[in-house]
Amino acid sequence: MRITTQMLNETAKRTGIPVCQNNLLSYINNESSSGQNTLLDSLQKKDKASSAAISNYKKLDKAASSLKTQADKLAETGEKSFLEKIKESGDHTEAYTAVQSYVEHYNSTLSGLKKSSGVLDKYYGEMLQDAANDQSEQLEKIGITVGKDGMLSVDKEKLEAASIDDIQDAFGKLASKTSFIADRISNNAQAGMESSSTQYDSTGSIMSQLAGRFDFWG
16 A cells, blocks of 8 residues: 555554655754754765765875885985985986985975875975974975975076985985884875765765665655
């Protein structure tokens, strides 16, 4: 037997249950238009926030990992190190490319940290900027400027006029510090992704349960 809305209303009247003429969608729309935050609104906001956090942490992990790779290359010491081999070859092109790549990944990493609300991310961002500021004079000699916002900019002509010794002087301590910080940033980003994914899945599950729970009549 097909149950109609009229039958449900009659049953509701007999049992003393208030008759609601609005369906769930109408109710949600009415609540939203009244300026009040509904449970569904809150869940959707949390869902979007978790999704955005996951996306940012993925980019941050990738940027920090790339930054560590370049920092490790520039931090090498000894006769067989990256910069020493370039010094012997006389072709400095790879060194300039490595420095520019370092700056690119440094800026991407710092940008990702600034977009995060995590306390550790803020702390790592400050550490990264402090490391660069400590070497600002040496960096300027090879065409790299540390901005007020912590971002690095490169004067390509000045960089390509710099000697390998100047590059080694600028990145000797900086590259080692950066490698250490970048590794911590990457690890924290991975933990952030896992945490945000758990929240995202939890929110999705709750929304699914609510949708099923309110779908009384099919």
